[in-house]
Amino acid sequence: MSKPRPGDVVVITGASSGIGRATALAAAPEGVHLVLAARGVGSLDLVAAECDDAGAASTMVVPTDVGDDRAVEALVDAVLARHGRIDVFVSAAGVVAYGRTEEVPQEVFDGVLRTNLLGNANVARHVVPVLRGQDSGTLTIVGSVIGHIAVPGMTAYAVSKWGVRSLARQLKLENADKKGVTISYVAPGGVDTPIYQQAANYDGFEGRPPPPTASPERVAEQVLSRIGREGARPQLLLTNEVIRFGFSALPFVYDAIIGPFFRHGAIDRLRPVEPHPGNVLAPKQSGNKLHGDQGNAVIGIARNVLTHLRG
Known part of the structure; x- marks a missing residue:
């Protein structure tokens, strides 16, 4: 299976914005039963209506904070009570914080780890037993190329995504005995979503996706195309592989360039932005959208360079 089939039960966290939202909209025309989860119910209702219009067999909204283990347990219980099974679970919820390690407040730093790393652990704790009991189904964990490298000013995010990659690898090993169960890990690069504007920021300037920038629709198609496929390449951009090679094989060159x-x-x-916690500690539903508004990456870089040269 490389895509959801009509009638499949597909659960998506982080479904109110960005990659999660795009994945829901890409799966809907396949005639699946969608279960949409995120912290804010208002945004989820909007996505559910879009998915209904796109052809979903049904939609179900379950407001969920993945960092709360009991909330994840309640999500899984609600899915099973309505549908009796889970065929595909896409764990796409994530938050970002910008700033040097010592500048990011403790509660914000911990909040990034809570959502990104512990949130995925909570998902695995409750979803994997369901898939093993069925001896079928896919858990797809959305990581990041930053889970394979180091970047300045994003320590909380990098640490969380390195942990997510490790978690996915552990789960794959632990469930190798169940041939019908697939643990899938994908690592996007820069993606045109609102996560950069929604991020906590103690850096002084707003973040933007580094080039080359993919659309959330493209990432969603890649995520769905890897459902049930053992050994599929996790890196969603070829440039991710180049960056990883530089980080591992030429660390002195990488360190000189990355800053x-x-x-x-x-x-x-x-x-420029004043220090703020973004959506790390609480949802900001007004910022939940499919795309970001960063504009053309090349133009953005040129403007940055000119600004730097002008002092």
Whole structure:
């Protein structure tokens, strides 16, 4: 199976915005039963209506904070009470914080780990037993290329995504005895979503996706195409592999390049911001959208360089 089949039960966390939202909209035309989870019910209701219009067999909204183990347990119980099974679970919920390690407040730093890493552990704790009991189904965990490298000013996010990659690998080993159960891990690069504006920020300038930037629709199609496929390449962009190679094989070159590249390619120096916790500690539903508004990456880099040269 490489895509959801008509009638499949597909559960998606982080479904109110960005990659999660795009994945729900991409799965809906297949005629699946969608269960949409995120912290804010208002945004989820909007996505559910979009999915109904796109052809979903049914939609179900379950407001869920994945960092809360009991909330994840209640989500799984609600899915089983209505549908009796889970065929595909896409764990796409995630938050970001910008800033040096010592500048990010403790509660925000911990909040990133709570959602990204512990949230995926909570999902695994309650979803994997269901899949094993069925001897079928896929758990797809959405990581990041930053889970394979290091970048300045995003320590909480990087640590969480390195942990997510490790978690996915552990789950794959632990469930190798169940041939019908697939643990899938995918690592996008820069994606045009609102997560950069929604992020906690103690850096002074708004973040932006580094080039090359993929659309959330493209990432969603890649996520769905890997359902049930053992051994599928986790990196969703070829450039991810180049970056990983540089980080591992040429660390002295990587370390010399990544600082200037990050400051010009992953930060918008024309958008200064005051320190704020973003959506890490609480949802900001007004910012939940399919796409971000960062504009053309090349133009953004050129503006950053000009701003730097002008002092």
